Amino acid sequence: MDKNAVDAVFDLFLQYVDEQQTNLLIREAASVGYAGAAITYCAAPDEFTVSTNKKDKSAREKPASFRFPLIPDEASLPKTPSGAPFKVFRRLSLVASDPRVFHDLQNHPTCKAFDIVSVSPTDDKMLQQAIDDANVDIIELDFTTRRCVSIKRKHARQVEANGKFFEVCYRGALESPETRGTFFTNCRRLVGDLNPGDSGKLPDVVVMSSGLADSYLLKSPTELGFVVDLFGFPRQFSQKMLSTSSWKALQNSLAKRRTAKNAVQILL
Structure with a gap:
């Protein structure tokens, strides 16, 4: 693995709104020091529903309302402060409140x-199914609510074995004083849930992303490093969250997909 790539920081969740907003996000991310980002399309419920009835072909067609996220071609992408070209990937995000979501991802x-597929499970049953499903790369954790799913040590072991990652988006800490307090509480609880005991080494299974749609709220990697310390994550663990883990999550996703660009991008 390229050491320079490992040291680089990727934001794996910049939310897609429209082409203009996407361009602003990409340019801001490049200017503040990110090496690349995943432009994330947050799908509406049932947007990608596939009928389980083999005779019903209508649901297999692409929904008319769907617009595939358009991103600039490589020639027009900005340069990072180091002079390297900024890397852009496409990501799909789905809320998993029903087992049929995983059938849809498959079909x-x-x-x-x-390039990347993530789900946000609404309960512990959906969490386990997301961990087991081969089509899921990243499992989103909603830390703005006190009723978020319960992560256990066995989940961390399973996620690590399956080459997947949990994701925490700091957007939730910026929304309001109420969500900020809940967010901090959930971060500290996650550290306790992942604690392996005597070894004292937290498993490398969490990435920190922004989850933002507004470029003016984007934190630089340096700023985020200080902020993550406030969330209660140990320093060595937080450094991995911001660099090594995001790189591994990206590589694992690209390695099992045949998207139009990953044959080139996997050799970053």
Whole structure:
């Protein structure tokens, strides 16, 4: 693995709104020091539904409302402060409140066109299914609510064995004083849930992303390093969250997909 790539920081969740906003996000991320980002399309419920009835072909067609996230071609992408070209990937995010979501991920052709696929499980049953499903790369944790899913040490072991990652988005800490307090509480609880005991080494299974749609809220990697310390994560663990873990999550996603660009991007 390229040491320079490992040291680079990727934001794996910049939320797609429209092309203009996407360009602003990309340019801001490049200017503040990120090496690349995943432009994330947050799908509406049932947007990629595939009928389980083999005779019903209508649901297999791409929904008319869907617009595939358009991103600039490589020639027009900005340079990072180091002079390297900024890397951009496409990501799909789905809320997993029903087991049918995983059937849709397996069978809907549009889902297979993304570089990264993530789900946000709404309960512990959906969490376990997300961990087990081969089509899921990242499991989003909603830390703005006190009723977020319960992470246990066995989940960390399973996620690590399956080459997946949990994701915490700091967007939740910026929304309001109420969500900020809940966010901090959940971060500290996650550290306790992942604590392996006597070894004292937390497993490398968490990435920190922004989850932002507004470029003016984006924190630089340096700023985020200080902020993450306030969230209660140990220093060595937080450094991995911001660099090594995001790189590994990206590589694992690209390695198992045949998207149009990953044959080149996997050799970053």
